[in-house]
Amino acid sequence: MIDTLNFSSAEIERLRSETPGTRNRVHLNNAGAALMPSRVVNAVTEYLNREAEIGGYEAKAECTDQLERVYESVARLIGAAPGEIALAENATVAWQWAFYAQSFKPGDRILTTTAEYAANYLAYLQVAKRTGAVVEVIPDGSDGLLDPDALDRMIDERTRLIAITWVPTNGGLVNPAHAVGKVARRHGVPYLLDACQAVGQMPVDVEAIGCDLLAATGRKFLRGPRGTGFLYIRRALLEQTEPAMIDMFGAEWAGGDQYVLRPDARRFETWESDYAARAGLGAAIDYALEIGLDRIQHRSRGLAARLRSGLATLNGVTVYDLGADPAAIVTFGVEGRKGSEIVGALAGQGINVSLSRPTSTPIDSTKRALPALVRASPHYYNTDDEIDRAVEVVAKASRSAANSA
Ligand SMILES: Cc1ncc(COP(=O)(O)O)c(C=O)c1O
Numbered sequence: 001m002i003d004t005l006n007f008s009s010a011e012i013e014r015l016r017s018e019t020p021g022t023r024n025r026v027h028l029n030n031a032g033a034a035l036m037p038s039r040v041v042n043a044v045t046e047y048l049n050r051e052a053e054i055g056g057y058e059a060k061a062e063c064t065d066q067l068e069r070v071y072e073s074v075a076r077l078i079g080a081a082p083g084e085i086a087l088a089e090n091a092t093v094a095w096q097w098a099f100y101a102q103s104f105k106p107g108d109r110i111l112t113t114t115a116e117y118a119a120n121y122l123a124y125l126q127v128a129k130r131t132g133a134v135v136e137v138i139p140d141g142s143d144g145l146l147d148p149d150a151l152d153r154m155i156d157e158r159t160r161l162i163a164i165t166w167v168p169t170n171g172g173l174v175n176p177a178h179a180v181g182k183v184a185r186r187h188g189v190p191y192l193l194d195a196c197q198a199v200g201q202m203p204v205d206v207e208a209i210g211c212d213l214l215a216a217t218g219r220k221f222l223r224g225p226r227g228t229g230f231l232y233i234r235r236a237l238l239e240q241t242e243p244a245m246i247d248m249f250g251a252e253w254a255g256g257d258q259y260v261l262r263p264d265a266r267r268f269e270t271w272e273s274d275y276a277a278r279a280g281l282g283a284a285i286d287y288a289l290e291i292g293l294d295r296i297q298h299r300s301r302g303l304a305a306r307l308r309s310g311l312a313t314l315n316g317v318t319v320y321d322l323g324a325d326p327a328a329i330v331t332f333g334v335e336g337r338k339g340s341e342i343v344g345a346l347a348g349q350g351i352n353v354s355l356s357r358p359t360s361t362p363i364d365s366t367k368r369a370l371p372a373l374v375r376a377s378p379h380y381y382n383t384d385d386e387i388d389r390a391v392e393v394v395a396k397a398s399r400s401a402a403n404s405a
Contacts, residue, residue, distance in 0.1 A: 006295075015037075019036075019038070025350050028351060028377060028390060030378065033220060034200070034222070036280070040284045041280070044225055045276075050063065067279070068082075071083075071085045071087070073281075073282045073289070077199065081235065083235065084233055086265040087228070088229040088268075088269075089228065091194070095231070098192050098215060098231055098233065099163065104131040106133070108132075109133070109159045110133055110136070110161045111162045113140075113175060114137055114140050116364075117165050117168065117194055124163075143322065144322030152187075155183070155189060162180060162184050162189050166194060166198045168197065169375075170320075170375065171373070174198075177195075196217045197329065199222055200220060201221035206232055213232065215232075217229040218230075221328070223284045233265050233268075238267075242261065243268045250268060295380070303387055304329070304377075307387045308330055317335075319331070334397055334401055335402075336405050337397055342397055351386075353390070355374065356374075
């Protein structure tokens with residue numbers, strides 16, 4: 001039987017030739033910002049050139065259909081309807097649109113997860129301070145993943161929101177987003193999912209997940225331009241949701257003290273946008289859909305697994321990822337070396353990784369007493385050889401740490 005998930009070496013070669021950055025670097029920083037394919041770069045520059053040639057407003061008018069199709073692409077990517085999508089400049093803004101549109105009163109409970117992203121957690125603290133709502137962390141199972149049964153037992157009539165991160169910024173953990181959706185549905189509690197590190201590296205289907213709100217970014221595993229992101233809001237919730245802030249794009253003055261909100265999710269957006277970046281986001285999503293998200297997940301997880309097992313053979317190296325089937329984010333540390341030194345050693349060999357600081361995931365970092373971790377995040381366009389080169393550099397660094405101890 002042909003394994004349809006596998007990529008042939010000819011396909012990898014083609015994908016790499018369509019990714020100019022692979023000529024210069026071993027890019028293992030896709031959880032930071034992935035390398036854009038040429039098609040994405042071309043979509044951005046062609047749009048920008050058109051603005052320069054005929055004028056910004058005129059280019060927008062000329063490219064209306066193309067820009068509309070970006071909503072359709074996002075919707076196809078996550079199994080939603082275009083009217084349920086708002087485009088944002090990043091995931092944080094999209095998430096804030098969703099969160100700050102919810103209302104809370106004293107004693108209302110916001111349930112979140114250990115792996116929650118710092119920006120989200122700070123927003124909970126601010127809203128808790130303003131409204132008297134309380135923030136509670138859903139217990140984890142022995143595997144370190146959020147425990148959906150524990151969530152089920154926590155829910156009562158004061159539970160106002162379940163808001164979790166699917167794949168965190170600091171490791172390969174994949175929270176059981178679908179099981180959380182079942183619990184949220186059963187209890188009728190709104191469910192906000194941070195899918196920032198998930199989109200582009202795995203299939204996402206909002207119906208199957210059962211989330212009501214989902215926020216994501218364009219520049220990470222989706223391989224879009226920086227400064228792009230989107231919000232999904234389920235139609236039934238959208239109809240009852242007023243954005244925390246509006247302008248004359250999201251709403252229309254209806255005379256006197258009246259205004260009418262747009263009927264679709266674009267009620268969250270504002271009048272001015274980076275249309276060139278949006279064109280790039282659309283191209284990136286179409287590219288990912290053409291390749292296939294199940295195939296992308298298979299290969300990127302396979303490369304991450306190769307990296308983890310290579311690192312696991314090295315003395316003095318600790319891998320920190322939790323869960324039985326982690327995503328393509330590998331975090332590790334080397335005894336006797338700061339994370340920043342390892343990032344520097346890899347950069348010296350043309351290998352891009354990043355540093356995941358404890359402040360980016362405050363609950364998890366406190367619970368596990370995490371140091372600053374080296375984060376290597378491969379994508380499907382990386383190769384076994386690149387992974388092995390990275391392991392070799394870490395091996396050298398760990399040997400020299402041991403010798404100088
Ligand atoms: C889990 C998670 N959520 C949200 C964000 C924020 O995304 P953005 O920088 O696009 O606002 C990040 C960024 O690293 C992230 O890792």
